[in-house]
Amino acid sequence: MQQRSLFARQPSVLIFISLLAVFTIVITVLSEGFGLGLVSTSFIKILGKTLCLCLIAIAMDLVWGYCGILSLGHFAFFGLGGYMIGMWLMYERTKDIVITSLAGAELPATAEEIREGIGTQIFGVVGGAEIPLVWYFADSLFAQLALVVLVPGLLALVFGWLAFRSRVTGVYLSILTQAMTLALSLYLFQNDSGLRGNNGLSGLQNIPGLTHLPQSVVSVWFFLASAFALGAGYLLAAWVVSGKFGNVIRAIRDDETRIRFMGYPVEAYKLVVFTLTAVIAAIAGALYYPQAGIINPAEIAPIASIYLAVWVAIGGRGRLYGAVIGAATVSLLSSWFTGGQAPSIPLGFYTINWVDWWQVLLGLGFVLVTLFMPKGIGGLFDRLVRKDAA
Amino acid sequence: MSSLLEVTSISVSFDGFKAINNLSFDIGEKELRAIIGPNGAGKTTFMDIVTGKTRPDEGRVRFGEPQMDLLRLSESQIARAGVGRKFQRPTVFEAQSVRDNLMMALSNDRLPFAVLGYRVTAKDSERVAALAAEIGLSAELDRIAGELSHGQKQWLEIGMLLAQEPKLLLVDEPAAGMTLGEREHTTDLLRRAAETRAVVVVEHDMEFVRRLDCKVTVLHEGSVLAEGSLDHVTANSEVIDVYLGR
Numbered sequence: 001m002q003q004r005s006l007f008a009r010q011p012s013v014l015i016f017i018s019l020l021a022v023f024t025i026v027i028t029v030l031s032e033g034f035g036l037g038l039v040s041t042s043f044i045k046i047l048g049k050t051l052c053l054c055l056i057a058i059a060m061d062l063v064w065g066y067c068g069i070l071s072l073g074h075f076a077f078f079g080l081g082g083y084m085i086g087m088w089l090m091y092e093r094t095k096d097i098v099i100t101s102l103a104g105a106e107l108p109a110t111a112e113e114i115r116e117g118i119g120t121q122i123f124g125v126v127g128g129a130e131i132p133l134v135w136y137f138a139d140s141l142f143a144q145l146a147l148v149v150l151v152p153g154l155l156a157l158v159f160g161w162l163a164f165r166s167r168v169t170g171v172y173l174s175i176l177t178q179a180m181t182l183a184l185s186l187y188l189f190q191n192d193s194g195l196r197g198n199n200g201l202s203g204l205q206n207i208p209g210l211t212h213l214p215q216s217v218v219s220v221w222f223f224l225a226s227a228f229a230l231g232a233g234y235l236l237a238a239w240v241v242s243g244k245f246g247n248v249i250r251a252i253r254d255d256e257t258r259i260r261f262m263g264y265p266v267e268a269y270k271l272v273v274f275t276l277t278a279v280i281a282a283i284a285g286a287l288y289y290p291q292a293g294i295i296n297p298a299e300i301a302p303i304a305s306i307y308l309a310v311w312v313a314i315g316g317r318g319r320l321y322g323a324v325i326g327a328a329t330v331s332l333l334s335s336w337f338t339g340g341q342a343p344s345i346p347l348g349f350y351t352i353n354w355v356d357w358w359q360v361l362l363g364l365g366f367v368l369v370t371l372f373m374p375k376g377i378g379g380l381f382d383r384l385v386r387k388d389a390a
Numbered sequence: 391m392s393s394l395l396e397v398t399s400i401s402v403s404f405d406g407f408k409a410i411n412n413l414s415f416d417i418g419e420k421e422l423r424a425i426i427g428p429n430g431a432g433k434t435t436f437m438d439i440v441t442g443k444t445r446p447d448e449g450r451v452r453f454g455e456p457q458m459d460l461l462r463l464s465e466s467q468i469a470r471a472g473v474g475r476k477f478q479r480p481t482v483f484e485a486q487s488v489r490d491n492l493m494m495a496l497s498n499d500r501l502p503f504a505v506l507g508y509r510v511t512a513k514d515s516e517r518v519a520a521l522a523a524e525i526g527l528s529a530e531l532d533r534i535a536g537e538l539s540h541g542q543k544q545w546l547e548i549g550m551l552l553a554q555e556p557k558l559l560l561v562d563e564p565a566a567g568m569t570l571g572e573r574e575h576t577t578d579l580l581r582r583a584a585e586t587r588a589v590v591v592v593e594h595d596m597e598f599v600r601r602l603d604c605k606v607t608v609l610h611e612g613s614v615l616a617e618g619s620l621d622h623v624t625a626n627s628e629v630i631d632v633y634l635g636r
Contacts, residue, residue, distance in 0.1 A: 240506070243506070243508060244493060244494065244505050244508045245505045245506045245508070247483075247486055247493070247494055248494060250483070250486065251486070251494060254484065258477070258481045258483075259494075260465045260466050260469070261441060261465060261466075261469050261474075261475050261477075262469055262494065262500075262550070263466050263469030263470040263500050264466055264494075264500045265464075265466045265467075265500065265501065266466065268501065268502050269502050272502045272503075
């Protein structure tokens with residue numbers, strides 16, 4: 001055996017990448033922006049956002065399904081990624097608007113006036129006009145893109161170092177990660193956090209410098225970028241789990257003490273996986289929020305990270321495609337049920353309104369999957385493969 | 391003969407209970423040693439201290455040449471320094487193949503980024519094949535470890551310890567739950583292992599210890615009660631009182 005390629009070791013990788021490529025091409029051909037116009041711009045955005053959710057689900061599968069760390073805080077990294085790119089989007093777009101509005105004046109606007117105008121436009125809503133220090137790099141796309149990786153990466157590194165070093169494991173670690181995302185969300189809800197409190201950042205769908213392009217075109221670009229990121233993330237994750245490193249993190253999941261006595265520094269491995277997946281989550285978030293158009297602190301409420309775990313559990317842990325299936329199925333169903341499109345069911349004495357009852361259905365589904373399909377939807381593929389072999 | 395492991399007057403207590411009481415213990419470089427003692431004598435706590443799982447309240451633990459202070463190292467550092475430990479329950483990674491279990495145990499660089507870039511070499515493959523032959527699992531290399539019998543798991547675990555190439559091997563009740571044939575195979579494995587390194591076996595089963603045919607240390611209430619050949623210690627009246635229960 002020995003040196004076999006990634007595709008030979010993980011046949012699902014080739015299948016997944018092919019399916020993703022076909023799906024992406026078909027949707028692009030059917031889109032309003034670049035093709036036949038059979039798929040609406042708003043649906044392209046839903047699909048693009050779903051691909052980003054699939055990407056964070058892969059990160060979750062890596063950290064939980066493979067390494068056994070049930071993090072209930074990965075949406076904090078997703079949200080931070082969104083905030084970092086959102087700052088540039090909002091700042092540059094507001095700058096364009098301010099410059100345009102000052103253009104009619106007799107004297108050309110000074111840099112000071114432009115800064116003041118931007119400050120009032122962005123922070124008037126939280127009662128300020130000063131541009132906070134955290135926006136220092138907001139006029140540089142390059143810097144904010146670097147911060148998309150650096151801020152969540154550093155947070156994960158510091159948090160993980162403290163938690164893993166103290167040997168916090170299992171449910172206690174899960175609670176700690178929930179506390180982290182709750183604390184971050186509460187902090188961002190404050191008006192003086194410098195990120196517009198509960199208003200969050202908005203207008204993110206307008207890309208500075210590309211405002212002449214219609215949303216139908218921009219949405220396809222983001223859809224393609226999300227598909228590319230998902231493909232790259234899948235390949236990276238498959239590479240990480242397919243070699244000896246993957247064996248070691250699975251061993252950490254199954255028996256941490258044993259692998260420690262074999263001489264593996266368990267804490268260092270956990271830290272690498274936790275930080276890597278935080279960065280993947282942040283990149284997913286940075287692609288998601290320009291498609292959503294708005295980000296606010298409610299996005300990183302503790303419940304969001306719990307949903308993430310539910311997606312991965314329903315899709316099937318410890319198999320990357322399971323995470324993708326779970327995230328895509330549940331989030332698309334969720335937007336269908338809560339979008340008001342699902343027909344209500346009149347029972348005579350009571351009408352089941354799916355906007356309210358979807359949560360119940362999801363909870364029931366989670367319980368049923370846990371009880372009857374512990375390997376999740378992805379586990380069904382095992383049966384198919386085994387039947388073929390038999 | 392110089393000592394490989396020098397444990398000097400260690401004591402440890404849990405909630406007032408003295409699990410180890412002023413215990414000293416030495417073992418040479420290529421030596422097979424059995425530790426026996428009744429339940430609660432401190433056998434497992436002794437292993438916990440040597441492997442870094444438990445810190446003693448006082449005493450010294452020195453290992454190797456040049457001497458290292460094991461009390462300053464973490465569990466994984468101690469393992470990398472050359473102390474291997476086999477737990478009582480067979481603990482192999484059941485979800486992974488026998489080959490992957492052995493590959494992980496090979497004495498290669500264990501830091502995350504080195505492992506991330508690891509490629510299987512011909513030398514490592516040969517080593518795994520040789521180990522599999524030694525533990526009698528050549529035909530099972532590609533099987534999932536969880537499917538092995540109890541005895542096979544024990545051997546796999548011993549194989550993994552040998553793959554680590556430790557200078558000192560600590561083995562906790564290797565014969566528990568084994569059939570007679572499996573016990574003989576296990577005795578052979580341990581005696582052969584002791585030709586190239588120090589091996590400490592903790593065991594309850596006197597027959598098994600007799601078959602190992604080595605120096606025996608008797609622990610009682612956290613300290614050494616007697617030391618010598620099995621016949622010598624079993625003739626000791628104190629040992630008879632506390633252990634053989636007369």
